[in-house]
Amino acid sequence: MRFPISRQGLEQIALVVIVGVLVFAVLAFLAHRRGAPWRRYAISSGVLGALVLLCFGLAYTIAPNIPTPPVPFTARLAQNPTPDTPATIALGRETFQRTCSVCHGARALGDGPAAFTLVPRPVNLQLHVPQHAAGEVFYWISEGIAGTPMAAWKDTLSENERWSIVRYLQALAARRAN
Numbered sequence: 001m002r003f004p005i006s007r008q009g010l011e012q013i014a015l016v017v018i019v020g021v022l023v024f025a026v027l028a029f030l031a032h033r034r035g036a037p038w039r040r041y042a043i044s045s046g047v048l049g050a051l052v053l054l055c056f057g058l059a060y061t062i063a064p065n066i067p068t069p070p071v072p073f074t075a076r077l078a079q080n081p082t083p084d085t086p087a088t089i090a091l092g093r094e095t096f097q098r099t100c101s102v103c104h105g106a107r108a109l110g111d112g113p114a115a116f117t118l119v120p121r122p123v124n125l126q127l128h129v130p131q132h133a134a135g136e137v138f139y140w141i142s143e144g145i146a147g148t149p150m151a152a153w154k155d156t157l158s159e160n161e162r163w164s165i166v167r168y169l170q171a172l173a174a175r176r177a178n
């Protein structure tokens with residue numbers, strides 16, 4: 001299970017609700033000045049304010065600690081069938097630049113041109129790929145990640161292309177590719 005909303009998502013909700021807090025606060029202030037009943041406006045503002053605090057609380061406690069969803073144990077054990085050669089890395093690089101860099105960025109730093117619009121944003125793969133078994137990375141590329149814009153690529157890319165991307169990302173993280 002993945003917590004359905006990321007930190008950025010919760011922050012965006014909070015920013016929208018803050019507008020409501022301000023609107024009700026202004027209404028309460030104006031009513032108070034006119035001598036009209038103002039408490040209901042003030043309470044509305046306070047309730048929304050509490051919601052804002054809740055969003056920020058979740059955004060900085062629960063949301064960042066949700067790891068990338070686990071993969072089946074057998075998938076983790078899968079070995080990369082492609083040889084670790086410049087030719088494999090070149091194929092992986094070419095495939096990655098064509099298919100993935102729009103979101104993940106040309107150097108897989110999570111800064112592709114489309115990354116800014118994504119919730120959650122792509123992570124820095126140069127940091128993340130070395131933390132995972134090759135089989136895990138291959139599984140995410142093949143199956144996608146539910147609840148994120150990361151699609152499954154198993155119908156679009158051949159197995160050889162997907163494993164070559166894993167080689168490329170590992171080489172990139174190890175400064176053996178660019």
Ligand code: HEC
Nearest residue numbers: 068099100103120121122123128140141148149150153165
């Ligand atoms: C539409 C934008 C988009 C495209 C295209 C895309 N990804 Fe992703 N990818 C994401 C998002 C968003 C995530 C989820 C956040 C994260 O974990 O980086 C993700 C997650 C991942 C992860 C898991 C990283 C981790 O450790 O959490 C890997 C690996 C990955 N993508 C590789 C690829 C590869 C390889 C391709 C090309 C075949 C690709 N992605 C294409 C958006 C995209």
